[in-house]
Amino acid sequence: MRQMRTAIGLMSGTSMDGIDVALLRTDGEVRVVRGPSMDIAYDPSFRRRLQAALETAKAIEKREERPGDLAEVERELTLRHAAAVQAFLHENNMAPADIDVVGFHGQTVLHRPRQALTVQLGDGALLARETGIPVVFDMRANDMVHGGQGAPLIPAYHAALARNLPADCALPTVFVNIGGISNLTYVGADGRIVAFDSGPGNTLIDQWVEAHAGVPFDQGGMIASEGRILPDLVARYLSNPFFVSDERRSLDRNDFTPPAGSEATLEDGARSLARVTAAAILKSAGHLPQGPKTYVVCGGGRLNRAIMGDLAELAGATGAVVMTAETVGLNGDSMEAEAWAYLAVRSLEGLPLTFPGTTGVRMPVTGGVLSTPQHR
Ligand SMILES: Nc1ncnc2c1ncn2[C@@H]1O[C@H](COP(=O)(O)OP(=O)(O)OP(=O)(O)O)[C@@H](O)[C@H]1O
Ligand SMILES: CC(=O)N[C@H]1[C@@H]2OC[C@@H](O2)[C@@H](O)[C@@H]1O[C@H](C)C(=O)O
Structure with a gap:
């Protein structure tokens, strides 16, 4: 031993x-x-x-x-x-x-x-x-x-954590880390591990609210809660070649850039970018070996209610359940x-x-x- x-x-x-x-x-x-x-x-x-x-x-x-x-x-x-x-x-x-x-x-x-x-x-x-x-x-x-x-590296640790998940955490389980960039780790019922970066996390939202409201991030998704989703803007981000590329695995912070200031109000921009974050996770999850049954979310993005609401809605439509790391006894900030x-x-x-x-x-x-x- x-x-x-x-x-x-x-x-x-x-x-x-x-x-x-x-x-x-x-x-x-x-x-x-x-x-x-x-x-x-x-x-x-x-x-x-x-x-x-x-x-x-x-x-x-x-x-x-x-x-x-x-x-x-x-x-x-x-x-x-x-x-x-x-x-x-x-x-x-x-x-x-x-x-x-x-x-x-x-x-x-x-x-x-x-x-x-x-x-x-x-x-x-x-x-x-x-x-x-x-x-x-x-x-x-x-x-x-x-x-x-060279990324993501966290999956080896997710694999170790997955051995001790509570019984109500049905496999396949996906760990989602919503940091600046988001990444996910799939743990199959057979123990198979598949992982990759899944798209923009909070970076676009941070850049948007910093430029237009002078605050470093959208606390709790408060700004987004006042806005509405602009479907064309969201669709444009989701049509990025990253989501269909065979080499799709890891992202640089600058691979996605925020919208032009003229494209949205502060609130609509924050709301739409939160949707992009959630929808990008679901879109990337489409490349996994099987549809996940559980998403365990960590990273600062789990504190944005607009992202989490969208994730619950989009994952729910596939029959999956979304939980925070804390719900399964983990710490989403320190993972x-x-x-x-x-x-x-x-x-x-x-x-x-x-x-x-x-x-x-x-x-x-x-x-x-x-x-x-x-x-x-
Ligand atoms: N209370 C909150 N409400 C909404 N968003 C929050 C809150 N706290 C943190 N965030 C978001 O989470 C971000 C930080 O997340 P985290 O620390 O997981 O990222 P990171 O580790 O820097 O990034 P990466 O995982 O990409 O390396 C902040 O920039 C902010 O956008
Ligand atoms: C090159 C780099 O630093 N990538 C980070 C970044 O932040 C999230 C995502 O993009 C992930 O690929 C990686 O960090 C995590 C912790 C990782 O390597 O698992």
Whole structure:
């Protein structure tokens, strides 16, 4: 039997709203004991620096390049993660020596799977030095070396969680993560795992309300609740070639862009984009081996009532039930950070992080780079 390890996972997702921290005890296989978690929001000025970094990163041709101020942003981002680990340890009365490994995602600033190019800002060696804890980072790259799209990586963790779902959670179950981009993991009655990014999540909504109301997101879907669905606008997004492409697996944040300001009122835009998010999940689910019976929703989008209402309506029409992660005893905010803790332990064990059915990789492969601080 493999040893149980204590791991911290750190996720700074495509929404760029902050750092999620979560603790996990796991053997990297089926044994998973979830611990506390914490969110640390970025201040608006750092969020703007990250938004600008996405533009600067467009010039990158080789993944180690750091044009413009990207090296500086990477250092600041890493130091913010170190501070997040320290705050988390303090809050939970723990010391660095209590933690076996940190799984560090970093910040994706560029993702071009067709060019086998994915760039996450995040200096694992610096994080290891600052925290005094071994760090596993850069978990997407090896997948791409072996023909995968480098995303999504969370399915290996969903597969472990699926072993302990409550009995009323009928299979096939699909885990849906509605973050900046949405992705889904199908768990069949036969244990089969299939996963891919499913479409825009909150990014379009965030960009729309930020541009037209000066707020970072549509809290609770309040703005959308005042609007109506514009069918032509929704249809235009759903006609994106992504939804029918054979290579459809992973998305870059910039693959979908928000509508022009003249196309909708604030409320109608927010309402229509919420519909796009829900309908994109259902449209992508059409590529799964079988129709899902249950959707388990995690990520910030589950807090938008317009998205969740549409998802319940559209999935309900196929006979499926939609539940939040909390309904099945999980935490929809910390699941990605938990996944990075889980993947770090798998990386230490040399276990695969990705599979042909998740990223399109040629065979199951492990990944990640380990940086160990002195004195450990
Ligand atoms: N109370 C809320 N009401 C509505 N939407 C919310 C709420 N809280 C968060 N969100 C949305 O969720 C987003 C953050 O979601 P999450 O943290 O799951 O994404 P992420 O991890 O950054 O992205 P990804 O999973 O793509 O990497 C916010 O940008 C916002 O749009
Ligand atoms: C390249 C990259 O960072 N992709 C993210 C992004 O955010 C959601 C979706 O797109 C998913 O593919 C992935 O993150 C999740 C956590 C994953 O790899 O499973």
